[in-house]
Amino acid sequence: MNAGDTHETVLVDDLTRTQIVQYAGASGDYNPLHSDEPFVTEIAGYPTVFAHGMLTMGMAGRALAEWLGDDALRSFGVRFTKQVWPGDTLTARFVVDAVEDGSAQISVSVTNGAGDEVLAGSATAAA
Amino acid sequence: MADEFRFPVEATHVLFFRRAVGYADAETSSAVPPTFPIAAAQFDPAYPLRPKPGEKWFGSGKEASGGASPRVAEGPPPLHAEQHFEYHRPIRIGETLTVTSEPGKTWEREGRAGTLKFAERITRYRDEDGADVVTGRSVSVQVFPKEAP
Numbered sequence: 267m268n269a270g271d272t273h274e275t276v277l278v279d280d281l282t283r284t285q286i287v288q289y290a291g292a293s294g295d296y297n298p299l300h301s302d303e304p305f306v307t308e309i310a311g312y313p314t315v316f317a318h319g320m321l322t323m324g325m326a327g328r329a330l331a332e333w334l335g336d337d338a339l340r341s342f343g344v345r346f347t348k349q350v351w352p353g354d355t356l357t358a359r360f361v362v363d364a365v366e367d368g369s370a371q372i373s374v375s376v377t378n379g380a381g382d383e384v385l386a387g388s389a390t391a392a393a
Numbered sequence: 394m395a396d397e398f399r400f401p402v403e404a405t406h407v408l409f410f411r412r413a414v415g416y417a418d419a420e421t422s423s424a425v426p427p428t429f430p431i432a433a434a435q436f437d438p439a440y441p442l443r444p445k446p447g448e449k450w451f452g453s454g455k456e457a458s459g460g461a462s463p464r465v466a467e468g469p470p471p472l473h474a475e476q477h478f479e480y481h482r483p484i485r486i487g488e489t490l491t492v493t494s495e496p497g498k499t500w501e502r503e504g505r506a507g508t509l510k511f512a513e514r515i516t517r518y519r520d521e522d523g524a525d526v527v528t529g530r531s532v533s534v535q536v537f538p539k540e541a542p
Contacts, residue, residue: 291409295431320431
């Protein structure tokens with residue numbers, strides 16, 4: 267792995283409400299914001315349900331593991347910068363910023379179909 | 394969140410999590426995904442975002458909401474703003490981790506939508522020998538809208 271290496275991959279094409287529910291069940295985060303249309307629209311004031319930030323991070327983590335190997339990560343941290351909605355197509359872009367002392371610094375960005383960044387962060391991995 | 398609880402890392406739970414985040418080989422690999430530690434919530438007896446028998450749930454039933462969000466004493470429900478993991482070693486299926494959690498820093502700033510109040514929480518996942526396996530840091534944000542002029 268070298269500085270400047272880039273990896274881009276589609277995390278999900280046309281995110282479904284069912285995958286959001288599947289993530290709720292697996293993670294244990296049953297916040298009604300992610301599955302409960304009457305609550306979300308009438309109480310919380312959003313147009314519809316939206317994905318857990320952790321679902322986007324989980325898919326990005328999966329893509330990092332697929333790219334670098336299952337046990338390569340030393341750290342992984344993100345900010346959730348925009349909501350992810352049913353129907354979104356998400357693309358992750360990973361860039362190796364530096365490699366030193368056997369460790370790679372990687373920047374992480376996930377964008378939606380409109381090109382807006384929904385997640386931004388970084389990871390370090392064994393290089 | 395409870396101050397301390399046990400998190401058994403089980404094959405079926407990992408399988409369901411791998412499916413949910415889209416692993417093509419969810420059925421044939423047993424590697425634990427990088428964000429799996431967050432699913433310790435399933436084993437947290439005090440986790441507020443899981444309905445419990447005999448307790449009112451704030452999501453919809455007959456009405457659009459069954460009551461206030463249980464997570465905060467006051468103000469709007471928090472959103473997840475940041476999540477960070479530090480991996481000391483890989484998690485393995487079959488081990489039982491001990492999860493401890495404590496509040497971290499708090500801060501606030503003015504944003505376009507109003508006042509943003511941030512709160513950090515540090516979660517430590519340790520193995521049966523007491524060695525650190527993963528350290529988590531989450532940041533939640535509450536958005537207090539600007540008062541009408």
